Amino acid sequence: EPEVTQTPSHQVTQMGQEVILRCVPISNHLYFYWYRQILGQKVEFLVSFYNNEISEKSEIFDDQFSVERPDGSNFTLKIRSTKLEDSAMYFCASTRGNTEAFFGQGTRLTVV
Amino acid sequence: ILNVEQSPQSLHVQEGDSTNFTCSFPSSNFYALHWYRWETAKSPEALFVMTLNGDEKKKGRISATLNTKEGYSYLYIKGSQPEDSATYLCAFSQAGTALIFGKGTTLSVSS
Numbered sequence: 481e482p483e484v485t486q487t488p489s490h491q492v493t494q495m496g497q498e499v500i501l502r503c504v505p506i507s508n509h510l511y512f513y514w515y516r517q518i519l520g521q522k523v524e525f526l527v528s529f530y531n532n533e534i535s536e537k538s539e540i541f542d543d544q545f546s547v548e549r550p551d552g553s554n555f556t557l558k559i560r561s562t563k564l565e566d567s568a569m570y571f572c573a574s575t576r577g578n579t580e581a582f583f584g585q586g587t588r589l590t591v592v
Numbered sequence: 593i594l595n596v597e598q599s600p601q602s603l604h605v606q607e608g609d610s611t612n613f614t615c616s617f618p619s620s621n622f623y624a625l626h627w628y629r630w631e632t633a634k635s636p637e638a639l640f641v642m643t644l645n646g647d648e649k650k651k652g653r654i655s656a657t658l659n660t661k662e663g664y665s666y667l668y669i670k671g672s673q674p675e676d677s678a679t680y681l682c683a684f685s686q687a688g689t690a691l692i693f694g695k696g697t698t699l700s701v702s703s
Contacts, residue, residue, distance in 0.1 A: 511691065523630055523679050523696050536692070569633060575691055580626065581683065583635040 482506040486572050486584035493562055493591055501557045501587045505574030511535075512555045513581070514547065516568040526570075529555065562591045594618055596684050598694035605672050605701055612668045613697040615682035619663035626683040626691065627656055627667055636681060639667075672701045 485504040493499050505512050514526040527537040529547055546558045555574075559566055567590050575581040597616040605611050617625065624643045630636040640649040645660040653670045669676055679698045683691040 513691075513693075515693075517630075517632070523636075523681065525693055525695070571635065573636075577685070579624075580638045580641055581628070581636075581691055583637075585635055586633070 484584035503572030509574035513573040596694035602698040617684035621686040
């Protein structure tokens, strides 16, 4: 069964460092999303991506964040200068469009 | 700007209580409405995908209804159990557009 794959499963980084979270969506999917969940808090939408550009982003997704699909398979989320408050579980999702979204298992980002 | 609203934001019930949440979405050019269940530290899992006005779907103690003309969907949980504690997300799409997710309703069920 096709699945969305995220790597790494856990990333520890020092404050101020850049991190790249990677996602391999399902191959024939067209829409891609990043969400995050800070421990004990609600799920938060970050960004959606379609046709090689951002289609929607939240107020959380400021200039420190960027997304790209560098090679047609990976979908990456980059945080340029991490803050302590960026520590969270980050989930990637993909859909063909209007069908069920499939989510990865998440990357736990810990900023120290 | 298309917006999906979910209410309440959070809810705390006792084991055995029945409960329901609301998802509101634009009624024009409707294509599909999804419900997802998201437990802490796990991946969200799809509960229902509904496309027709008047659709009602059921999975165990959880059911959902859809009114596309007025732009809302209800998710019902009958006899809540502690394992139902999760965030319930709805997502809406128009024809040819990506899914737009709501912010979720967080349910906490205490025993």
